[in-house]
Amino acid sequence: MSSAQPPVAVFALDPVHLPLLFPAALMTRLGEVARIDPSLVVRDFAGPGREAAHALAEADVLITGWGSPRLGTETLAAMPRLRTVLHAAGSVRSLVGAALWNHGVTVSSAVTANAVPVAEYTLAMILLAGKDAFALRERFRRSHAHPSAAETAPVGNVGRRVGVIGASRVGRRLLELLRPFDFEVLLYDPYVNPAEAAELGVRLLPLEELLRLSDIVSLHAPDIPETRHLLDRARLGLIRDGGVLINTSRGALVDHSALTDDLLSGRLQAILDVTEPEPLPADSPLYTLPNVFLTPHVAGSLGNELERLGRVVVDELERVAAGLPLAHEIHHADLARTA
Structure with a gap:
């Protein structure tokens, strides 16, 4: 794309997120690199209004995010000039259909930026x-008394073994954050070889x-058919008594019926930011069990962290305007093994 002709861009996402993704200074910067109407946000490609239809027909770039309609054949019909999709969020798995890639549309995501707060939460x-x-x-709360030396004897982070399942973007960021601490870090990832594990500074092991x-144990694997209930009843049973399971990835990676049994028995502890289903039914015991720390899917970007995602999009748009390749391009083949 010629730098002499700025690209035309259109927003397609839930407008409630716009002020945090693109605060005033960032929106100004976006407007300096592309022609875009900040007040126009498209929610339907199949039947947009007249103003939206005209904008889509002229658009070279689509800026998506949470609440965007799925991008498929309707998108191509409404946007004949579309060349690039810039996603101001994480995974594009449920957003982008194969038709766009087959048509030569490039796709970029802020998934790497979104991995930062997830890894921080996990750390x-x-x-x-x-x-x-937590215990x-x-x-x-019950005793109003400080614990005894005997009660705290097993406590501490020196030499603690942390098992990371999945060298995803979040997993790799977490591995970086863990380096200054006195942990022994173990990794399971079928796509990582011993040489790469050595570079990551971890001990590569089979899952069991x-x-x-x-x-x-901290889960950072993608939610794909091969990883559904990756931690089933048998594998959960391998975690030592008193062990802790942390899940900031996707609830489907764990057999929640089996996990609930282990938690009800008190054998395991769990820190769960994601569950299956999500949210859990109102009568789920996980809301009140003392050995469960349950949060409502808050590990990812929230509040002022959303601006980091917006910055990625503006950076990518500047590259598009300059005729440079995307820095965070997602390829269709990537979806077979990534979130």
């Missing part, structure tokens, strides 16, 4: 779990061995 949970902070808090050896 915080690992450190708190290693201090047994000690429950005990303190990782589960047996880890004090804390």
Whole structure:
């Protein structure tokens, strides 16, 4: 695309997210690199209004995000000039159909930026779990007394074994964050070879061995058919008594019926930001169990963290305007093994 002719861009996402994704300064920067109407947000490609239809017909770039309609053949029909989709969120798995890639449309995602707060949340949970902070808090609420030396003897983060399942973008960011601490970090990922594991500074193990050896297990694998219930009843049973499972990936990676049984028995602890289903039924015991720390899918970008996603989109749009390749391009083949 010629830098002499700025690309035409259109928003297609839930407009409630726009002010946080693109605050004033960032929206100004976006307007300097592309022709875009900040007040126009398309929610339907099949039957847009007259103004939206005209904008789509002229658009070279579509800026999507949470709440965007799925991009398929209707998108191509409405946007004959479309060349690039810039997604101001994480995964594009449920958003982009094969038709767009087959038509030569390039796709970029802010998934790497969205991985940052997920990894930070996970690190915080690992450190708190290693201090047994959640159980000690429950005990303190009941007794109003400080724990004894005997009660805290098993507590601490020195030499704690942390098992990371999946060297995804979040998984790799977490591995970086774990390096300054006195953990022994184990990794399971069928796509990582020993040489790469050595570069990552981790001990590569088969899944079953990782589960047996880890004090804390953290899930960062993609939600694909091959990983559904990756942690089934048998594999959950390999985690040592008192072990901690952290899931900030997708609820479908865990057999929640089996996990609930282990949690009800008190054998395991869990820190769950995602579940299956999501949210859990109102009568689920996981809301009130003392060995469960349950949060409402908040590990990813929230509040002022959304601006980081918007910056990725503007950076990519500047590359499009300059005729440069995308820095965060997603290829159709990537979806077979990524989120």
